[in-house]
Structures are given as C-alpha cells and as structure tokens.
Amino acid sequence: MDNTNGKPIVEISGLNFWYGPKQALFDINLAIQPNRTTAFIGPSGCGKSTLLRCLNRMNDLNDEQRIEGTITMHGMNIRHPDVDVIELRKRVGMVFQKSNPFPKSIFDNVAYGLRIQGSKKNHLEERVESSLRRAALWEEVKDRLQESALSLSGGQQQRLCIARTIAVEPDVVLMDEPCSALDPTATAKIEELIQDLKRYYTIIIVTHNMQQATRCSDFTGFFYLGRLVEFDTTNRIFTNPANKQTEDYITGRFG
Amino acid sequence: MPLRRKQTDWQSLGFTAATGLMTASIVAMVVIILGSLAWNGAAQMSLRFIFGGTKEGMFDAAQAGVFPMIFGTVALVVLMTICVLPVGVITAVYLSEYARSTSAVTRVIRGAINNLAGVPSIVFGLFGLGFFVQFLGGGIDKLFCGGELHYGKPALVWAAATMAVLTLPVVIVATEEALRAVPKGLREASMALGATRLETILKIVLPQALPGVITGAILAVGRGAGEVAPIMFTGAAYYLAHLPSHLSDQFMNLGYHVFVLSTQSPDIERTKPILFGTVLVLLVLTFLLNSAGVIVRSRIRARARQAHG
Numbered sequence: 001m002d003n004t005n006g007k008p009i010v011e012i013s014g015l016n017f018w019y020g021p022k023q024a025l026f027d028i029n030l031a032i033q034p035n036r037t038t039a040f041i042g043p044s045g046c047g048k049s050t051l052l053r054c055l056n057r058m059n060d061l062n063d064e065q066r067i068e069g070t071i072t073m074h075g076m077n078i079r080h081p082d083v084d085v086i087e088l089r090k091r092v093g094m095v096f097q098k099s100n101p102f103p104k105s106i107f108d109n110v111a112y113g114l115r116i117q118g119s120k121k122n123h124l125e126e127r128v129e130s131s132l133r134r135a136a137l138w139e140e141v142k143d144r145l146q147e148s149a150l151s152l153s154g155g156q157q158q159r160l161c162i163a164r165t166i167a168v169e170p171d172v173v174l175m176d177e178p179c180s181a182l183d184p185t186a187t188a189k190i191e192e193l194i195q196d197l198k199r200y201y202t203i204i205i206v207t208h209n210m211q212q213a214t215r216c217s218d219f220t221g222f223f224y225l226g227r228l229v230e231f232d233t234t235n236r237i238f239t240n241p242a243n244k245q246t247e248d249y250i251t252g253r254f255g
Numbered sequence: 256m257p258l259r260r261k262q263t264d265w266q267s268l269g270f271t272a273a274t275g276l277m278t279a280s281i282v283a284m285v286v287i288i289l290g291s292l293a294w295n296g297a298a299q300m301s302l303r304f305i306f307g308g309t310k311e312g313m314f315d316a317a318q319a320g321v322f323p324m325i326f327g328t329v330a331l332v333v334l335m336t337i338c339v340l341p342v343g344v345i346t347a348v349y350l351s352e353y354a355r356s357t358s359a360v361t362r363v364i365r366g367a368i369n370n371l372a373g374v375p376s377i378v379f380g381l382f383g384l385g386f387f388v389q390f391l392g393g394g395i396d397k398l399f400c401g402g403e404l405h406y407g408k409p410a411l412v413w414a415a416a417t418m419a420v421l422t423l424p425v426v427i428v429a430t431e432e433a434l435r436a437v438p439k440g441l442r443e444a445s446m447a448l449g450a451t452r453l454e455t456i457l458k459i460v461l462p463q464a465l466p467g468v469i470t471g472a473i474l475a476v477g478r479g480a481g482e483v484a485p486i487m488f489t490g491a492a493y494y495l496a497h498l499p500s501h502l503s504d505q506f507m508n509l510g511y512h513v514f515v516l517s518t519q520s521p522d523i524e525r526t527k528p529i530l531f532g533t534v535l536v537l538l539v540l541t542f543l544l545n546s547a548g549v550i551v552r553s554r555i556r557a558r559a560r561q562a563h564g
Contacts, residue, residue, distance in 0.1 A: 056447060058447065063355055086450075087449070089446065090448070090449035093448070094447040098440055100440035100441055102444065102445070103441075103559055112445070112450075113449060113450075116448065116449060116450050117449065164444075164448065165447075
C-alpha cells in the first residue's frame with residue numbers, strides 16, 4: 001500500500017458547512033491522493049455525502065447552504081468566486097445513489113456530456129464506445145445503443161451512469177453510495193469496475209457498506225456527527241484503528 | 256363467550272347509498288345533457304348546416320349554416336394557444352426552476368395566478384376591451400397606422416389575447432405540476448455533467464414535462480372554445496358576410512352565436528333547432544380539439560418510453 005505522502009489532487013482544509021442553521025460539517029481537513037480510491041464511511045447523517053457534494057459544488061444548488069474553509073484541486077481553490085462551476089463539474093464527475101439515466105437512448109445518455117461540450121459527431125461515437133467499454137457495459141449493449149436506457153437492469157443503469165460520467169474525462173469521480181440500490185451480483189460488478197477505473201481516475205466513494213470500503217478503497221475516512229474522526233489507509237482503519245469510535249463502528253457496535 | 260351476532264350497520268349502509276345516489280345523479284345529468292343535445296341537434300345536422308354560411312336566414316332552420324362560426328372558433332382557439340403556451344410555460348419554468356419558493360416575490364406571483372383563476376370571465380372581457388383593444392390596439396393605430404382605425408377595435412387577435420389571459424393559470428398550473436414531477440435526480444445528473452441550468456431545462460426537464468404542458472393546452476382549449484363573455488367586447492361579431500382574413504378582423508363564434516340565437520331571435524320556436532344544432536357542433540368541435548391534443552400527448556409519451564431514434 002502506498003503511503004499518504006504523495007502530492008494530493010484534492011485538499012480540504014478547515015471546512016465547515018451549514019444547512020440553514022444546522023451545521024453539518026465541522027472543520028474537515030483531508031487530502032485525497034490521485035489515482036487512488038478513497039472511501040468515506042460513517043453512520044447516516046454523518047455528513048459524508050455533504051462533503052462529497054462540496055467537491056463538485058453540487059451543494060450550490062441548495063439555497064440554504066453556507067460553507068467556510070478551502071477545497072483545492074490541483075492547488076486551485078475551487079470555492080473561489082472566479083472558478084467556473086460548470087468547468088469544475090466537468091472535471092469532477094458524480095455517480096449518484098439512485099441510478100438516474102436520462103429517459104433517452106443508451107447512446108444519448110453517454111453522449112450527453114460530450115454534446116454539451118460540443119463534441120464532433122464522429123468523435124462522439126468513439127468516445128461513447130470507449131466509455132461504455134471502460135464501464136464494462138459495451139458487450140451487453142453494443143447491439144442496442146438506440147434502445148431506451150430505462151430498458152436496462154438496475155445494475156446496468158448504474159454502470160451506464162458511470163459510463164456517462166467518465167465520457168467527459170473527469171479527473172475525479174465522486175460516487176455517492178453507488179451500490180446501495182443494487183443486488184450483490186450487480187454490486188460485485190461495480191466494485192470490480194471501481195478497481196479498474198482508478199487507473200484513470202481518482203475515485204471518492206461514499207458507502208454504508210464496510211466490506212465494500214475494504215474491498216475497493218485504498219484510503220478510508222470515518223465520519224461521525226459531521227466530524228472526520230479518523231483518516232488513514234483502509235488497511236490501518238480496518239485492522240488497527242487509532243480511535244475508539246472508529247473501532248466501535250467498524251466492528252458493528254453502533255451505526 | 257359467544258360472539259355477538261352481526262348487526263345491520265344502518266349508518267354506513269345509508270352513507271353508501273347516499274354517495275352512490277349522488278354519483279348516479281351526476282352521471283344522469285351528463286347523460287341527459289348529452290342525450291337531449293344529440294337527439295335535438297341531430298335533426299339539424301346536414302352538410303348545408305355545417306359547411307354553409309348564414310345569410311338572410313340566420314334564424315331560419317332551413318337556411319342557417321355555422322361554418323363561419325366553426326372557422327372563427329377554431330381560429331380563436333389556435334391563436335389563443337399560440338399566445339398562452341409560451342407565456343404560461345416560461346412563467347411555470349421561472350416559478351419551478353428559478354424562483355426561491357419561500358421568497359416574497361414568488362408568493363406574490365402565486366397569489367396573482369390564483370386570483371387570475373378566480374376572476375369572472377366577463378371581467379376579462381372588459382379588461383380585454385380596455386387593455387388590448389383600446390390601449391394596445393389604439394396605440395398601434397396611433398403610432399404605426401397614422402391614426403387610421405385598424406387595430407383599435409374588436410378583433411380576432413385581441414379576443415385571442417384576452418382568452419389567453421383567461422386560460423393562463425390553467426397552463427401555468429399544469430406545466431408547473433409537470434415540471435415538479437421531473438425527478439430531481441435527472442436535474443442533478445445533468446448539472447453534474449457540466450450542463451448549465453438552462454441546458455438542463457431545455458434538454459432534460461422540458462422534454463420530460465412536455466406531456467404535462469400539452470395537458471395544460473388541452474384544458475385551455477376546452478375552456479377557450481366555450482367561453483363567450485371574454486370575446487363579446489373584444490372581437491366576436493353578431494354577423495359577418497365574410498370569413499376573417501386578417502388578425503384585425505372580427506369573427507363569428509359558436510358560443511357567441513348560441514347567445515345571439517337565444518336572445519335575438521324574432522321567433523324562438525323556429526330558431527330552436529339551430530340552437531341545438533349549434534350547441535352540438537360546439538360540443539363535437541371541442542371534443543375533436545381535445546382529442547387532437549390527447550393523441551399528440553400519447554404519441555410523445557410513447558416516444559419517450561421507447562428510444563429516441
């Protein structure tokens with residue numbers, strides 16, 4: 001396992017976050033390593049999804065939010081008013097908890113982000129194919145690209161959403177409990193996929209499933225009540241956690 | 256202990272009977288209305304009546320024709336739809352996608368829309384006369400027509416505009432409902448891929464909401480085809496020798512014609528068949544216009560369910 005001393009791609013420091021009067025995150029400090037998978041674990045409502053949504057500024061869509069602190073990506077503060085949020089979201093893709101393919105064809109789903117960025121038509125077909133291949137979906141859908149995405153199974157839909165996200169070549173892929181609505185077989189496929197994808201992307205995954213964190217992440221952060229309790233290599237967190245709360249959580253004593 | 260014997264529950268029996276009776280009476284009313292219209296109106300139906308004009312024999316069953324009224328009604332409804340859809344849809348998009356639901360401005364707008372829906376239709380007629388005909392039309396004449404009278408009088412376009420204001424709340428409410436039914440996840444997925452809010456609305460949200468928009472249009476058409484009061488002062492004519500050929504022309508209208516027939520006829524017994532015939536035509540026309548909307552909507556839904564080719 002790599003150490004944590006490489007040059008991080010995302011750095012979060014002194015991050016506080018409020019929904020209206022309620023503070024959801026307290027003084028988060030965290031560095032994300034490139035081409036590694038980082039898992040955020042913790043009980044429901046601990047703020048892990050909120051933190052994830054800060055990284056592509058999805059929380060901007062919420063009127064009531066307030067945020068303090070800095071998040072840098074490649075050394076640049078993504079919260080700076082001059083930062084183009086649209087550009088940021090192209091660099092930081094997101095896969096959601098509930099698979100949410102557009103009610104369009106399989107092809108159009110993957111091509112959506114590319115079209116928005118003004119991709120040429122011939123280039124489009126190549127990129128759709130390579131994205132579907134990377135998402136391990138190509139063989140299953142290559143003969144039915146014009147069929148509705150809604151005709152796919154749940155697991156296929158989620159892999160389609162992954163293909164759609166990576167089609168625009170982001171640096172970071174955020175995954176918000178991507179397997180929570182899937183059966184074990186489909187979950188296994190996605191976890192395998194995550195292993196493959198970290199060659200190309202930096203992956204941050206929020207999960208409720210501790211086995212999942214051990215299976216597919218290199219680093220793990222344990223969150224509790226809006227605080228980052230412990231952050232270390234996944235190996236250490238699950239074999240020799242420094243904090244009592246972390247230990248209690250991973251051994252299933254609460255959560 | 257033995258179980259108690261079942262007792263007749265008179266209260267719930269009575270209530271069931273009452274609800275059933277009320278429902279049956281509503282069905283009966285519809286059947287009576289439609290049945291008597293079809294029965295009495297059918298006698299008047301002929302190609303002459305539907306496709307002929309009405310000249311000297313306006314109140315004479317043998318010579319009357321309603322084609323100019325059909326034409327005027329369809330023209331009014333089509334123009335009204337063209338006016339009301341963009342305004343209604345854009346307002347609904349603002350309210351559902353841009354406005355903060357808690358802000359004072361939003362609450363004022365919502366209040367205005369609800370109040371608009373409650374205004375008696377004759378008030379819209381007077382508003383149309385004052386605002387569209389006299390103010391807008393008169394203004395256009397003064398500015399562009401050198402003071403000559405072209406637009407400063409009741410006209411098809413002003414009647415359509417008035418009717419559009421009347422049906423605006425229906426379109427806004429139906430569209431907003433459809434927009435709200437679009438899952439939040441789709442908006443987020445689009446935004447997360449780097450789409451702007453506008454791109455998300457145009458490419459994802461509105462196409463999804465289109466059937467709901469058409470529902471709004473169908474309701475508006477149903478309302479617009481039958482309303483008489485808003486067009487009385489703003490464009491409908493008692494009698495015209497020619498079909499309207501310009502937006503500034505007046506027009507004849509089925510609903511208004513029913514009003515004319517029932518109030519202006521010198522011999523109400525001889526006019527009665529025309530009256531039934533006209534109402535039947537109005538009913539069938541409204542049904543056809545609505546059916547057209549329903550067919551378009553189901554096509555869109557079917558296409559959305561399959562793939563986009």
